[in-house]
Amino acid sequence: MAFDVHTVTVALGDPGGDNKQLFALCAPPDALGGGLRLVNAYAMNGAATNSGTSFSLALHKYSNAGTPAVNGTIAAAIGGTASPWEAGVPKAFTLNSTYSFVDAGEWVVIQYNEQTAGNPTNGFVVLQYLMGK
Numbered sequence: 001m002a003f004d005v006h007t008v009t010v011a012l013g014d015p016g017g018d019n020k021q022l023f024a025l026c027a028p029p030d031a032l033g034g035g036l037r038l039v040n041a042y043a044m045n046g047a048a049t050n051s052g053t054s055f056s057l058a059l060h061k062y063s064n065a066g067t068p069a070v071n072g073t074i075a076a077a078i079g080g081t082a083s084p085w086e087a088g089v090p091k092a093f094t095l096n097s098t099y100s101f102v103d104a105g106e107w108v109v110i111q112y113n114e115q116t117a118g119n120p121t122n123g124f125v126v127l128q129y130l131m132g133k
Helices: none
Strands: 006-011 020-026 036-044 054-062 070-079 107-115 124-131
Touching: 006 020, 020 054, 020 124, 036 054, 036 070, 070 107
Parallel strands: none
Antiparallel strands: 006 124, 020 107, 036 124, 054 070, 054 107
């Protein structure tokens, strides 16, 4: 059985502070297939961090309301002071199957948090997903 897996790569840059929500991917409306299911996600940073200056990333699902709100945690945080980044070594997110389906109009959001002013250097997040319900 063949699957049509789509891939989106999101460059992180420097989000410019702590506790930032980076809206990465919006599920299409019902008329265009409605929804998507994340099947794999990982992140990489181009430089090593340490326990004193690092950052963490988590994946959240946000609603399609006028002011989007968190609808669940797709994947808990990776990186940060407990698990600093190694230069060029990808870290896999562990997807929560309850929240890995993103309904029509909902968003996949990268939750970015700094520890002691750490920030990405040539960092990115890769999201792989299947379309439809």
